[in-house]
Amino acid sequence: xxxxxxxxxxxxxxxxxxxxxxxxxxxxxxxxxxxxxxxxxxxxxxxxxxxxxxxxxxxxxxxxx
Amino acid sequence: xxxxxxxxxxxxxxxxxxxxxxxxxxxxxxxxxxxxxxxxxxxxxxxxxxxxxxxxxxxxxxxxxxxxxxxxxxxxxxxxxxxxxxxxxxxxxxxxxxxxxxxxxxxxxxxxxxxxxxxxxxxxxxxxxxxxxxxxxxxxxxxxxxxxxxxxxxxxxxxxxxxxxxxxxxxxxxxxxxxxxxxxxxxxxxxxxxxxxxxxxxxxxxxxxxxxxxxxxxxxxxxxxxxxxxxxxxxxxxxxxxxxxxxxxxxxxxxxxxxxxxxxxxxxxxxxxxxxxxxxxxxxxxxxxxxxxxxxxxxxxxxxxxxxxxxxxxxxxxxxxxxxxxxxxxxxxxxxxxxxxxxxxxxxxxxxxxxxxxxxxxxxxxxxxxxxxxxxxxxxxxxxxxxxxxxxxxxxxxxxxxxxxxxxxxxxxxxxxxxxxxxxxxxxxxxxxxxxxxxxxxxxxxxxxxxxxxxxxxxxxxxxxxxxxxxxxxxxxxxxxxxxxxxx
Numbered sequence: 001x002x003x004x005x006x007x008x009x010x011x012x013x014x015x016x017x018x019x020x021x022x023x024x025x026x027x028x029x030x031x032x033x034x035x036x037x038x039x040x041x042x043x044x045x046x047x048x049x050x051x052x053x054x055x056x057x058x059x060x061x062x063x064x065x
Numbered sequence: 066x067x068x069x070x071x072x073x074x075x076x077x078x079x080x081x082x083x084x085x086x087x088x089x090x091x092x093x094x095x096x097x098x099x100x101x102x103x104x105x106x107x108x109x110x111x112x113x114x115x116x117x118x119x120x121x122x123x124x125x126x127x128x129x130x131x132x133x134x135x136x137x138x139x140x141x142x143x144x145x146x147x148x149x150x151x152x153x154x155x156x157x158x159x160x161x162x163x164x165x166x167x168x169x170x171x172x173x174x175x176x177x178x179x180x181x182x183x184x185x186x187x188x189x190x191x192x193x194x195x196x197x198x199x200x201x202x203x204x205x206x207x208x209x210x211x212x213x214x215x216x217x218x219x220x221x222x223x224x225x226x227x228x229x230x231x232x233x234x235x236x237x238x239x240x241x242x243x244x245x246x247x248x249x250x251x252x253x254x255x256x257x258x259x260x261x262x263x264x265x266x267x268x269x270x271x272x273x274x275x276x277x278x279x280x281x282x283x284x285x286x287x288x289x290x291x292x293x294x295x296x297x298x299x300x301x302x303x304x305x306x307x308x309x310x311x312x313x314x315x316x317x318x319x320x321x322x323x324x325x326x327x328x329x330x331x332x333x334x335x336x337x338x339x340x341x342x343x344x345x346x347x348x349x350x351x352x353x354x355x356x357x358x359x360x361x362x363x364x365x366x367x368x369x370x371x372x373x374x375x376x377x378x379x380x381x382x383x384x385x386x387x388x389x390x391x392x393x394x395x396x397x398x399x400x401x402x403x404x405x406x407x408x409x410x411x412x413x414x415x416x417x418x419x420x421x422x423x424x425x426x427x428x429x430x431x432x433x434x435x436x437x438x439x440x441x442x443x444x445x446x447x448x449x450x451x452x453x454x455x456x457x458x459x460x461x462x463x464x465x466x467x468x469x470x471x472x473x474x475x476x477x478x479x480x481x482x483x484x485x486x487x488x489x490x491x492x493x494x495x496x497x498x499x500x501x502x503x504x505x506x507x508x509x510x511x512x513x514x515x516x517x518x519x520x521x522x523x524x525x526x527x528x529x530x531x532x533x534x535x536x537x538x539x540x541x542x543x544x545x546x547x548x549x550x551x552x553x
Contacts, residue, residue, distance in 0.1 A: 001104050002287060022089055022111045022155070022166045033110045038298055041307065052287065053102045056109050 002034040003056040006048040014042050026063040031056050077123040079187060079194040080396065082351055088113035088164070094204045096173055099211060103170045103204070112167040115157075116181050118196045121352060121396055127187050132163040135183040135196070140165050142179055170204075177202040212241045214282050214460035224271055224468045226509050227498065232269030233466050237280045247289035249451040251281040251459070262449035268466050273552060275467035281459040289446055296440040297433055306432060309423035314356075314414040316423050317347050318403060321431040328404035329369040333382040335402065340365070343404040346377060347413065351396045356419035358389045361409030368405055375399040389419050470509060473498040475550055489530040492546065513549045515539065522549075 008030050011017045016036055024031045031051065037044065044050060051059065090112030095104045119130050140147040140156055147154045147165075157164030163183065171177045181198040215238045224233050239246040252259040252266050255276050259266070266278065297303055320342075328341035335343050340363065349355065357368050371382040377400055394401075405411040410422045424432070478493045492514065496506040503509070506527060513522035514529060524531065539545075 001102075001106075002291065003109060020161070022113050024109060031109055033105065038294065039307075041298075053100075053104075053106060053109070057106070060108060 001053055003031050003051040003053070004034050004037060004044060004048045005029055005031050005051055005056070005059065010047055014040065016040055016042065024060050024063065031059065074190075076190040076192055079127075079185075079192050080121045080123075081185075081194045081196060082119045082121070082399070083196050083198055084117050084119075084348060084350065085198055085200065086115045086117065088115050090167070092200060092202055094171060094202075095207045096170075096204055098206055098208050100209075107168050107170050112202075114165050114167070114179070114181075114200060116163040116183075116196065116198045118163055118183065118185065119350070120185060120187070120194050122187065124190075126189055131185045131194075133160050135162045135185055138162050138181075138183040140179065140181055143177055144180075167202075171202045173204040173206040177204075210242045212239050212246050212284055212460060214239050214280075214462050216280055216462035216464055218464055218466065222464060222466050224268075224466070225471055226468060227470070227500075227503060230508075232267050233271060235266040235268065235278055235280070235464060235466070237264045237266075237282055237462070239282045239284060239460055247285045247446045249283040249285050249446075251283075251451075251455065253279040253281075262451060271466040271468045273468050273470075275465045277463055277465055279461065279463040281461050283452065283456045283459055285446055285450065285452065288450070288452065289444065292446070293437055293440045293444050296444060297436045300436050300440075303429075303432060303436055306424045306429050309421065310426065310429055312421075313423035314412075314416050314418075314420040316425045316428075317355075317413045317415070318344055318405075318411050319425045319427045321425075321427050325407060329371045329382050329402060331382070331384075333371040333379050335371075335404075338404075340407055341404050342407045344402055344413075346373065346400040346402055349394045349398065349401055350415065351394050351398060353394055353415055354417060355392045355394060355413060355415050356389065357385065357387075357392060357403075357411075357413055358419050358422065359405055359409045359411040360388070360422060361406050361411075363406040363408050366406050366409065368403060368411070370401050370403040372398045373400040373402070391419070470552060471498060473503065475510075475512075477546060477548060479546060483533070483536060485533070487533050489532055490536050491528065491530050492524075492548075493528045494548070494550075509553055511551045511553060513551055515544065515547050516549060525551075 007028060008017070008025060011030050011032065016032060017023060017030065021030070034044070034050065090107060090110050091105055092112060094107070097104065117130055118132055118135060120127060122128050138156070140154070147156065149156050153167070153169035155166040155168075163181070165179065165181070167179070179200040179202060181196070183196045185194045185196070186192070187194075217236050217238070218233060219236055220229065220234050222233065237250055239248040248264070250262055250264055252261045256279075266280070268278065322345050323342040324335065325342050326337055326339050327335050327343045328338040329343060330336045330338075359366070359368065366388070367384045367386050369382065369384045372380050372395070374380060374397055380398065403411070403413055412422050414420060473496055476495045476497065478495060480490060483490055494510075494512045496503040496510060510527070511525055512527055513525055515523035517523060523535070
């Protein structure tokens with residue numbers, strides 16, 4: 001499964017999340033599964049980083065959620 | 066004298082209904098035993114459940130959704146109360162009562178049930194309504210077969226140049242369950258990286274001692290799936306359905322799970338009837354307005370529907386030939402089953418107005434599944450594809466390739482008697498094997514004539530001309546015809 005890391009502001013601007021979203025975040029960035037972008041017809045841009053499950057979990061550890 | 070008699074107000078009980086929605090994530094997970102990952106992983110993609118609690122009051126003191134006024138809200142996992150401090154769960158408060166977010170991955174050995182309980186007290190009459198819901202969380206273990214790298218040399222691992230001048234071939238195949246895995250290839254010769262990026266390496270210059278050819282292969286299934294997904298998402302039908310799904314009211318008729326060639330008969334039974342299809346149970350909200358719409362040109366174009374109580378007991382049925390009509394769900398009805406012509410585009414939706422036909426979410430998912438299977442057959446990684454960063458996990462194999470000339474002999478042709486008037490004497494080497502004279506022998510051999518002290522030769526080549534004076538000098542120093550075969 002592919003995940004995407006992007007800024008919370010961008011995710012809201014694109015209509016991917018709302019204020020009370022349940023997805024992992026460090027307060028500035030959020031990790032979403034790529035399917036959410038696909039469902040919203042949003043393409044991955046340079047402002048986003050694609051992550052494998054392993055990479056996403058590694059970042060999650062650093063965020064200490 | 067004042068007469069006193071008792072009087073009491075008798076309230077009829079509140080009736081309740083609740084519905085469950087999955088706001089994010091999935092109640093079902095798979096666990097890949099090879100990678101140790103859950104799909105989806107709830108730490109990244111949490112499961113959010115919402116139980117919407119409604120009351121219907123025969124006295125009209127209250128009605129509608131009462132989530133924010135719920136009391137004694139309790140969530141349990143396998144009978145144990147979930148504490149509000151448990152970091153693996155987030156229990157909705159205030160306006161979000163009835164909502165639970167689950168960050169916990171469930172091991173497949175656990176049979177996991179999430180239960181919701183809550184109460185609502187109508188403030189004036191103090192009547193209490195209770196709500197209960199349960200959810201099953203399912204985890205399926207998947208043992209995705211390990212990939213296996215096969216490195217083969219279909220022409221052999223020894224090149225015999227007289228019969229094979231095109232060279233040897235190494236073929237690398239990363240296989241999983243007898244199917245080739247999309248992959249990137251990194252080749253090395255004796256530890257030195259080569260330019261070749263495909264699954265096939267042609268070797269024309271293996272040495273006689275042999276060279277070790279290594280291949281490292283990266284599984285690029287994720288990249289491949291992404292390419293397939295891009296094609297699926299660009300597919301005209303998927304684009305159209307996605308647009309309809311987001312722009313129109315939600316269609317509650319799921320064609321994927323319909324019972325084909327069945328209809329709701331005049332007694333409410335679901336019986337065989339060619340050309341018609343019947344839905345599974347569709348949960349409805351009592352008192353709410355729904356719309357039936359369809360686009361059809363078949364002879365019998367009736368909607369037929371049966372209605373059921375909360376325990377799915379049959380209560381009644383009705384047919385309607387119209388293509389668009391509304392329906393208010395009676396208070397005692399909790400489920401419907403609807404039949405319609407199979408060759409039609411039926412829609413059943415909740416709302417104040419009817420909207421254009423759109424697929425249900427599950428039917429869109431089914432379309433995507435079908436398109437994914439189709440495009441997977443039509444897609445391959447770009448020729449020579451490599452990820453921008455070489456992955457850590459690589460499948461490795463190696464093979465020794467070498468060159469061999471087999472058995473052969475050489476004949477040296479030269480004049481045994483030389484006339485003193487001769488300027489030059491010609492020497493020629495002719496190579497033979499069991500098939501006769503070796504053609505183009507100079508492509509494979511050379512001859513070093515009269516080796517010198519420093520290791521070099523007086524002459525090199527299969528055919529040489531030696532000045533008479535040199536011949537005299539060789540004879541004077543007691544040398545005969547000296548030569549060495551050099552394999553190229």
